[in-house]
Amino acid sequence: MDRTKIADALGGESQGQEITIAGWVRTVRHSKGGFSFIALNDGSCFAQIQVVADNTLANYDSEILHLTAGCSVIASGKLVASEGKNQSVEIQSTEIRVIGKSDAEKYPIQPKRHSFEYLRTQGHLRSRTNTFGAVARVRNRICSAIHEFFQQRGFLYVHTPIITTSDCEGAGEQFNVTTLQMNDIPRNDDGGVDFSQDFFARPTYLTVSGQLEVEPYCCSLGDVYTFGPTFRAENSNTPRHLAEFWMVEPELAFADLQCDMDLAEAFLKHIFRAVLEDCREDMQFFNERIDKTVIETLTHVIESDFERVTYTKAIEILTQTDRKWEYPVEWGCDLQTEHERFLTEEVFNAPVILTDYPRGIKPFYMRCNDDKKTVAAMDVLVPKIGEIIGGSQREERLDVLLKRMEQCGMDISEYWWYIDLRKYGTIPHAGFGLGLERTVQFATGMANIRDVIPYPRTPRNAEF
Numbered sequence: 001m002d003r004t005k006i007a008d009a010l011g012g013e014s015q016g017q018e019i020t021i022a023g024w025v026r027t028v029r030h031s032k033g034g035f036s037f038i039a040l041n042d043g044s045c046f047a048q049i050q051v052v053a054d055n056t057l058a059n060y061d062s063e064i065l066h067l068t069a070g071c072s073v074i075a076s077g078k079l080v081a082s083e084g085k086n087q088s089v090e091i092q093s094t095e096i097r098v099i100g101k102s103d104a105e106k107y108p109i110q111p112k113r114h115s116f117e118y119l120r121t122q123g124h125l126r127s128r129t130n131t132f133g134a135v136a137r138v139r140n141r142i143c144s145a146i147h148e149f150f151q152q153r154g155f156l157y158v159h160t161p162i163i164t165t166s167d168c169e170g171a172g173e174q175f176n177v178t179t180l181q182m183n184d185i186p187r188n189d190d191g192g193v194d195f196s197q198d199f200f201a202r203p204t205y206l207t208v209s210g211q212l213e214v215e216p217y218c219c220s221l222g223d224v225y226t227f228g229p230t231f232r233a234e235n236s237n238t239p240r241h242l243a244e245f246w247m248v249e250p251e252l253a254f255a256d257l258q259c260d261m262d263l264a265e266a267f268l269k270h271i272f273r274a275v276l277e278d279c280r281e282d283m284q285f286f287n288e289r290i291d292k293t294v295i296e297t298l299t300h301v302i303e304s305d306f307e308r309v310t311y312t313k314a315i316e317i318l319t320q321t322d323r324k325w326e327y328p329v330e331w332g333c334d335l336q337t338e339h340e341r342f343l344t345e346e347v348f349n350a351p352v353i354l355t356d357y358p359r360g361i362k363p364f365y366m367r368c369n370d371d372k373k374t375v376a377a378m379d380v381l382v383p384k385i386g387e388i389i390g391g392s393q394r395e396e397r398l399d400v401l402l403k404r405m406e407q408c409g410m411d412i413s414e415y416w417w418y419i420d421l422r423k424y425g426t427i428p429h430a431g432f433g434l435g436l437e438r439t440v441q442f443a444t445g446m447a448n449i450r451d452v453i454p455y456p457r458t459p460r461n462a463e464f
């Protein structure tokens with residue numbers, strides 16, 4: 001069908017022409033003089049287009065007068081300047097075909113404000129609302145900005161596997177992948193699971209990160225990135241955690257932590273600039289209805305130099321303030337969101353890159369610093385969210401890596417291929433992971449991460 005997208009029609013270029021548009025009715029108003037005003041949305045932009053129908057249309061009495069929110073229609077007519085004050089153009093329709101009716105009383109998305117909690121129960125229809133349409137468009141723009149940024153800089157996009165045998169972060173928060181029948185698990189003589197009968201003949205998991213598999217490509221092809229779904233079986237019921245989320249992970253060849261931090265800062269600025277420039281209408285909506293500071297915050301991030309502070313310095317700051325912490329702070333502890341937010345929102349009033357964390361709280365692959373206590377790690381913290389990026393320089397020295405793996409209690413034979421990279425032409429390299437949903441949250445001001453991914457997966461919830 002030769003249809004004009006509503007975004008293009010509202011752009012005004014086809015004014016005076018006959019066009020055909022298609023979409024879902026948001027609201028309908030019938031006036032006494034035999035006119036109806038239909039607000040139609042097709043997802044191509046935030047705004048609705050007004051379609052004016054009069055009683056000369058053949059199906060006016062039989063169909064148009066019965067249109068309600070949720071019906072799908074195809075409308076043809078002339079795009080003309082509108083006399084109404086809410087829109088610059090409208091369609092004077094000559095034909096409206098009702099494609100799909102919708103039961104007005106039962107339609108779950110009534111033309112009124114619904115709570116986000118309620119809309120989560122309507123995951124298949126919530127993208128028809130203003131908020132979820134806007135989130136989907138901003139999320140899309142962020143994804144295109146991610147590829148744009150790396151492609152412009154000559155990074156190769158590498159697809160890492162979703163099913164893995166390794167545990168990159170070492171946190172044991174993996175989902176098992178198996179075809180064994182739960183009610184009839186084959187056992188070894190010692191009572192353990194007999195994985196030789198499983199599909200892969202060994203334990204396998206959904207990946208928590210593509211990093212370990214992207215590193216070999218970095219150590220052969222140079223700068224690379226992977227971008228895909230990752231899974232964590234952590235029982236975290238917070239507004240910032242999902243069991244399934246998307247992560248983009250660049251890996252820089254012949255690079256140290258400084259290069260990594262520079263890349264992360266330029267990357268975030270590129271993404272937020274793209275959103276502010278290309279999603280103006282959606283961002284205006286978020287700024288008016290969701291978070292009145294969101295545009296100001298994004299602009300501030302783009303214009304700020306990110307503060308670079310060591311973990312040790314951060315602990316000093318956190319222990320010297322009068323603030324009462326829910327989670328007590330001391331050197332060696334992992335920072336909680338309350339600490340991260342305090343640093344970025346109140347102490348520095350800018351994004352903060354915390355570096356050089358204690359070895360004991362970071363995974364095996366991070367490069368050991370000369371002080372023998374810390375690793376070349378970096379986390380980027382932003383207001384309201386806390387950690388949005390986690391990364392590090394990688395341990396490229398064979399002997400140091402092996403010792404670390406041993407200390408971490410890892411089965412070294414499982415990681416023979418990862419260790420090979422350090423045997424054959426090892427290089428300094430570094431990378432990071434940016435959580436896509438936390439980025440969408442930050443860009444839109446949406447309070448709950450469950451509302452920035454189409455179908456959230458969280459503990460006890462995998463509907464749709």
Ligand code: 4AD
Pocket residue numbers: 168169208209210211232240241242243245247249250387388389390391392431432433434435436437438
């Ligand atoms: O800090 P993380 O665990 O880092 C890694 O996985 C590294 N392997 C990345 C790398 O160096 N290539 O996770 C990176 C980011 C976090 O900063 C956060 O934005 C996001 O992933 N993230 C989550 N987002 C939503 N729900 C969760 N459960 C998340 N866990 C991490």
